[in-house]
Amino acid sequence: MKSGGKNPSKELYNALRRLPWEQLWGEEVARFNRATAQERISRVAVIRAVGVVFSESGPEEQRPEVQQWLVGLLQDPAEKIRRYAMTALPKIGVEKSGEAELLALLNTTTAERETKFLGRTLDKIGGVATLKALERGLLPQTEQKVKASLARAQSPSTVRMDGVLADFAGLRIHLRGRKGLEQIVKQEVEANPTTRRKFRVVEIGSGLVVLQPIASFCLGDIYALRCFGTVGFVLGTVHATQSVESIACVIASPLSHRIFKIFTEGVIRYRLNFVAKGHQRGAVRAIANRAYTLCPEILNDARNAPWSVEIHPTGRGNSVELSPRLSPDPRFSYRQADVPAASHPPLAACMARLAGKREGEIVWDPFCGSGLELVERALLGGVRSVLGTDLSPEAIGISKRNFAAANLSVATAQFNCCDFRDAVDDLGLNSVTLIVTNPPMGRRVPIADLRGLIADLFDVAAKTLKPGGRLVFANPLPVGGCPAALKLESRQVVDFGGFNSRLEFYRKLPR
Ligand SMILES: C[S@@+](CC[C@H](N)C(=O)[O-])C[C@H]1O[C@@H](n2cnc3c(N)ncnc32)[C@H](O)[C@@H]1O
Known part of the structure; x- marks a missing residue:
């Protein structure tokens, strides 16, 4: 195989990486092994290709042989070859002996770059031996990553719903959700007997309801509320220009440690996420390393962590919030x-x-889909019967399953596969007390006549609702055109996940 072009090493890698595994191992690796020291340097891309091609299509029974080859290369006199081998190793996996070789190299190397690459490899594959060897604090990032992966393997930590936070002075809790729903979230907090006793709503922002605890509480109290999207404990607000040190100090603060400790079963692990700012890998690494140095009990770990530390940009700086995942x-x-x-x-x-x-x-969802509105309404209580209709047989099957899984005490629950217009005869006139629905919006699947569909919805609602009955639905059209029998009582613009729609409440007038 010939290499050429502007970057021969890259071109060689691109060619090797497309070879079938048998050819790469049988011909190219054999050729690499026979080559002179100088040729080996020019064909170092073989090592990288082995890592990638084996992980994609290598036969399992050959894994020990490939591991052995890579571990052997860790003793090569050329630093470049050792570096390529340690980078390829995590793709194949290493046995204890491989880990020992890496640690031995860490002890002997004097090259800063090699130490950095050894750290990256040990971040991924290090175990107990690595942790022991690193006790002297040589590579704090590796130490943290290995601790986290050992903790993950031993016992997956979880969020505790019943841990009680009694020392809550000054704490703010952010309930976040879709814009336009804030008043409903507030109303739920104030209507629920437990949350009313334990929290006060102190502020409302866009998509945000801020609570302050006024009594000891557990996470279960907050998760008794159904209308918010996510919950975050505000650990602090830092000025946008002081990010790394200030965010790390907030993550490692006594307040943060207390919340983590009370609400976590097992080792404390969190991922760090800059909301609306992309990955920010460099910043994440720097903050996580610094926070670990300040508080080694709190581990940054992107994989299956029970907590997320979210950095929300606000007008006042970056709000650092701790959210259960x-x-x-x-x-x-x-x-x-x-x-x-x-x-x-x-x-x-x-x-x-x-x-x-x-x-x-008596509730009807004409476009029931997976049945969420029907379940949520039934969960509030007082429901005698529900009817879900949908054109899709799959949707009807799914809403039946979901409704059954919710284990609700409703006298009759029926799900019919039909056009909503065809349900009117079965239901009868003036028979329903509530229609609650989220109709097709024409966004994902185009609707030939969306205006006609909404007009028909108004029409069937006017016919089937009892006087005083309500129609609550997400109206994709800006102006209504509803029949005289229905009176609009409220309308609010809500974010439906990237686009706005109107949540409308109509009541059927008495005859
Ligand atoms: C926005 S989805 C409803 C989602 C539902 N609320 C849920 O949580 O899963 C709209 C549903 O309307 C159904 N649909 C569309 N046209 C219909 C029609 N003419 N009659 C009855 N169902 C219809 C679609 O099959 C789809 O499942």
């Missing part, structure tokens, strides 16, 4: 499956709350 969200664990255009679950909860609770409710 609960996936799936335990509040919506009834969701067994999804449809492509499913509602954002907290939005469905907001729609149910906006609709309000009436005893003996």
Whole structure:
């Protein structure tokens, strides 16, 4: 194989990386092994290609042989060859002996660059031996990463819902959600007997409701609320220009440590995320290393961490917030499956709350999809029967499953695969007390006549609702054109995930 072009090493790598594994190992590696020291340097790309091609298509039984070859190269007299070998090793994996070789090299090398590359490899594959060898604080980043991966392997830490935070003075809690729903979130906090006793709403911003605790609380108290999207404990606000040191100090602060400790089962691990700013890898690394030096009990770990430290830009600087990463969200664990255009679950909860609770409710969702609005309304209580209709048989199957998984005490629950217009005859006139729905918006799947569809929705609502009955729906059209029998009582513009729609509340007038 010949190399050429502007960057021969890169071109050689690109050619080698496309070879079938057998040819790469059988011919190119053999040729590399026979080559002179000088030729080996010019063909060092073989090592990189071995790492990549083996990880994609190498046969499992050959793994020990490939590992051995790479570990052997760690003793090559050429620093470049050793460096390529240590970079390829994590792709193949290493046994204890490989880890020992890397650590021995770390002890003997005097090259700064080699120490850096050894650190990167040990970040990925280091274990107990690495941790022991690193006790002298040679590579703090590696120390943190290895501690985190050992902790992850031994016992996955989780967020504790029942740990009680009694020392809460001055703490602010940010409930974040879709813009336009703030008042519904506030109303839920103030209506719930527990949250009303434990928190006060002190501020409302765009997509944000700020709480202050007024009594001891646990995370379970907050997760009894269904209308917010995410929750964050404000650890501090730092000026945008003082980022690394100030953010690290906030993460390692006594307040942060206390919250982490009370609400975590197991080793404290968090990922760091700059909201609306992309990956920021350099900043993340610098902050995480500094925070670890300040408080070695709190580990930065991007993989399956139970917490996320989120940096939110605000008019006052960067708000540093600690958020539990609960996936799936335990509040919506009834969701067994999804449809492509499913509602954002907290939005469905907001729609149910906006609709309000009436005893003996008869609810219809004409476009039920996965059934979230029906479940959320039934969870508020007082529902006698629900009907979901949808054109899609898959959606009907899914809403049946989700509704059953929610384990609700509703006398009748029916899900029919049909056009919503065809349900009117079955339902009968003046039969329904609430229609709550999120109709197709024509965004993902184009709708031939969206205006006609919304007009028909108004029409069937006017027919099927009992006098005093309510229609709550997300209207994709700016102006209504609703029948005289329906009176608009409220309208709010809500972010539907990148586009705005109007959440509208109509009441059918008495005859
Ligand atoms: C925005 S999705 C509803 C999502 C639902 N709220 C959920 O949480 O999964 C709209 C649904 O309307 C259904 N649909 C569209 N046209 C319909 C029609 N004419 N009659 C009944 N259902 C229809 C689609 O199949 C889709 O499942």
